[in-house]
Amino acid sequence: MTFFPDGTANVVLAGPGESSDLPERAWYLSEHHLVGRESCGVVLAPGWADYTEPKANHLWFKTARGEGAFWLGAVTEPREFFLPVYVHRTQGRPFHDINDGFWSDIDYHFESRLHVNSTRGTKFVDFRLADQPKVATEYDPIFDSFQPYLVPVICGRPWWFGPEDVFEWVNGKPVEGRKLRNSGDQKASPEWTIQGPGAFQIPDGQGDTVVTTPNLYPGEIARIHTDRSKYIAKSNMRPNLYRDMGAQRFRYPVPGRKSLDMSKLRVIGGNEYSSAVCTINPKSRRPW
Template sequence: MALRRSETLVEIEGCNGDLVTISGPGQGREGFQLLEGGLQDVYDIPFTTIYTQHAFEQGATYNGMRIERRTPVITVLAHATSSRHWMAVDERWAELWSPLADTKLWVTTPDSRRHLLIRQLEHMRVDLSVDPHGEQKTEIETPGVSGDPWWWEPSVFDPWKSTIDTTDGSTAYGTVTVSNPTPYPIWLKWRCQAGPNPGTKWTLPDFSWGNKIHRRAVEDADRVIHMPAMLGNEHVDVETDENAKREQARSTLDTQFYMRMEGKTFLYPLPPRLDPVEIPVAVTGAPAGVGVRVECPRPWPRPWGQRR
């Protein structure tokens, strides 16, 4: 849908897969209208800074920043349409939400389309100061929670495929392009492929990009991770986030791939506002045609803007 420069489209994609418009072009057509002030805690990323202070310190010392969960509240007017009684509209709204599954809040502007994942935090609240049966409408307040507080755009992928056979122990070298237009660091994701026989070994970059978090910004400027030998026809997914809720490297065949990593871990994210740049990859012990793919996620702190 092409939007005029002044338009913003707000949609709810329910946990049941249903998509409804609550604001912007088409609002009200399905019986929903976003009320004034009906979107709360959805704008900037919620965070708190951490400072510590010893007994005789003058002031305090910065020790980090914690990204918090969001607790968005969405308030809509649910009303009858030409084809639906208000109760049917009300029931449809309830079916969009669950405390056990994600609903997507979509915000589309002429420059972007992003979504926020929300689950129902508490029971819905309905304004019964007027009779909805008589008025054929009611106000519904839906308290939500976003354990993942980022606004997401589709990831950007770049693959590389080896064109030479390296089963003789030689090495094939290539590059993939990465970028980060967002104002926060992002963590790369990789998909590594093996040949039909065991022995494929990938080398992936883990550059510090000047990050001083491990006090090795200079030493790790060209840091790489030599991945362990893979099984035949194995795929390995790598999520470099050191705080990921799962192991960094996961195989499609071996449930204990992390043990084959022998303690090696990825340490560094891409810095904010990084223009597209090529980074090196390498493979050995594999036939021609094996490949690797890098994924650059696109998490944003706001529903629009901030693009470099």
């Protein structure tokens, strides 16, 4: 029995590949290590834990004479967990060949990616080696061609990410009833790519609020990050688009598993080349 029973989910570990001068490799961790020994040579062992929720630090305001404290918020910490695996020989590949390849794809100095594919879709998290792997063995593993490892990993971005949610629109196409759903369970700030000419009215949040851009020139393409911690907006014709927007700012991220209503999307003074693409990078606490 594997960690994920048949038909529920499977786990794939992908190395950094060409970006770190390594081969493009994937390790299919949900295969059983005793089924003909024809798998990739690395499988998930029992005992995987702490992958469903990141840790957080609560921030409190306390007074000298007051009882208790007032909650100010919570800061999510980098996600840390142990990944238990078996490394074993396969038909045609010796143990040391597989062991060297696997450990080439996990390191302190670069990130690897762990995918979980389930009936609810695919989610992934990027991680790097956090500490020394835990190894317990009585003999040189070459005798058994088999070695269990408990691999400590850390993820700077603590959420499980999914494929982008995308909305595309060209001037003249209807927007009534069209929405962009945030498929993650955490709030998300959309990113917009708009092409002029025209001044765009971009919906913000769940109500009737819109943010109006300056008039874009023909051929001008602007990228707008609506995250309040970034406030990045620039185009191929001006370095700071937010400066030309005055006091306007995007204020309302899309809640988890909710949708952004696009019915207020407009372009004033546009033509058949005016267009908009909105994307959300969904974030979740759990891999399914």
